[in-house]
Amino acid sequence: MTSEPPPAPRRSDATRAAILDAARERFAADGYDRATIRAIARDAGIDPSMVMRYYGNKEGLFAAASEIDLRLPELGAMPGRHIGAVLVSHFLDRWEHDDVLTAMLRVGVTNAAGAERVVKVFREQLLPVTAGVCPLPEEVPRRAALAASQIMGMALARYVLRIPPAVDMTRDEVIAWLAPTIQRYLTAAAP
Amino acid sequence: MTSEPPPAPRRSDATRAAILDAARERFAADGYDRATIRAIARDAGIDPSMVMRYYGNKEGLFAAASEIDLRLPELGAMPGRHIGAVLVSHFLDRWEHDDVLTAMLRVGVTNAAGAERVVKVFREQLLPVTAGVCPLPEEVPRRAALAASQIMGMALARYVLRIPPAVDMTRDEVIAWLAPTIQRYLTAAAP
DNA sequence: ACTGTAGGCCAACGCCTGTTGACACGCCAG
DNA sequence: CTGGCGTGTCAACAGGCGTTGGCCTACAGT
Numbered sequence A, B: 001m002t003s004e005p006p007p008a009p010r011r012s013d014a015t016r017a018a019i020l021d022a023a024r025e026r027f028a029a030d031g032y033d034r035a036t037i038r039a040i041a042r043d044a045g046i047d048p049s050m051v052m053r054y055y056g057n058k059e060g061l062f063a064a065a066s067e068i069d070l071r072l073p074e075l076g077a078m079p080g081r082h083i084g085a086v087l088v089s090h091f092l093d094r095w096e097h098d099d100v101l102t103a104m105l106r107v108g109v110t111n112a113a114g115a116e117r118v119v120k121v122f123r124e125q126l127l128p129v130t131a132g133v134c135p136l137p138e139e140v141p142r143r144a145a146l147a148a149s150q151i152m153g154m155a156l157a158r159y160v161l162r163i164p165p166a167v168d169m170t171r172d173e174v175i176a177w178l179a180p181t182i183q184r185y186l187t188a189a190a191p
Numbered sequence C: 001a002c003t004g005t006a007g008g009c010c011a012a013c014g015c016c017t018g019t020t021g022a023c024a025c026g027c028c029a030g
Numbered sequence D: 001c002t003g004g005c006g007t008g009t010c011a012a013c014a015g016g017c018g019t020t021g022g023c024c025t026a027c028a029g030t
Helices: A011-035 A039-045 A046-055 A058-065 A078-096 A099-112 A113-133 A135-161 A166-167 A171-187 B015-033 B037-044 B046-057 B058-065 B081-099 B100-111 B112-131 B137-160 B164-168 B170-187
Strands: none
Touching: A011 A058, A011 A099, A011 B015, A039 A046, A046 A058, A046 A135, A046 A171, A046 B137, A058 A113, A078 A099, A078 A135, A078 A171, A099 A113, A099 A135, A099 B015, A099 B046, A099 B100, A099 B137, A113 A135, A113 B015, A113 B164, A135 A166, A135 A171, A135 B046, A135 B137, A135 B164, A166 B015, A166 B058, A171 B137, A171 B164, A171 B170, B015 B037, B015 B046, B015 B100, B037 B046, B046 B058, B058 B112, B081 B100, B081 B137, B081 B170, B100 B112, B112 B137, B137 B164, B137 B170
């Protein structure tokens, strides 16, 4: 499946990367519709037609720009009581140090393909990690969805809508409040 | 302030209402950019120029269409232990029976003015209602923001992104899981 | 009955969009 | 040295957008 024979380094790799960087930034800041190919090309310092040559069309560019790896830690290898805090802390890091997640959220809300992409990340990355820590296997998807709802909701309030009290909370305060919630969603007995 | 002397019924009230209905639907379904004035006018069965005549421009139309009343119940008049369940249940109702909230969420994410509108609703409608139930007055904004983050997060997962496990939960399951979270955010001792 | 005005439609504007095709440069193989 | 291919620019396209102004129609006040 994932076996492109040699990576085959091309002379244009720098340009491709510049386009991708600019695209991620624009998609994160403006959402799918307002992030124009022309603006992305301008940011990358090249002609709009290069974007088409390398990524086919706007959808292809978005697909390439929203290749996301949450880099979730292995939860099995740590004391069960810290799972909530570790997850919240990890997501705060990811959200603050790069704008792919903001882009994913913004585009997921505006664009059907974007929403599917979010669902895919949820299914392929969050589900496996939470599988090991939930009491009953059949409850895993539901519990993961609950956890995701709280994490995305805080990201929405804090990084996208910028609701002042959510922005003003320190990182540690956010963790202190959210960790017990995530902990309960993933590990506590069903209500 | 809110004293337009007579309501002054106009012959065009039906048209105005049709435009507003169509606008709310389109903004909810498509977000700010994709919801075009032409499409809204087509839905309302009139000419695009009528929209301009009555609402000035697209921003004015959006401002009129996103006049939101959460219709939050008085929390002071009920047993303190039920606040979480009542709030979650109320928001589920609002979200399912009318698409203004979805519109608000979608536009809040794509549009700066939309985000400000969400913050305004938070400040003017959620804050006052939660003020009566939090232990310390100075914690009210933070606690309300936490509750908002969980409620918006679930709405995002369930009604916008349509993450399958979040969609599949019954209304009662959502309440059973979320109510204790909201309850804790609003009333429990700070962590 | 006459007239002013509000309600409504139509055609057009200037702008910006995604996308395309033709053309120019420079590297590398033969 | 020469040809081809990869990299890049430029100019243009068709279509959609928000917005504007002119014109027609029908009702309301006198």
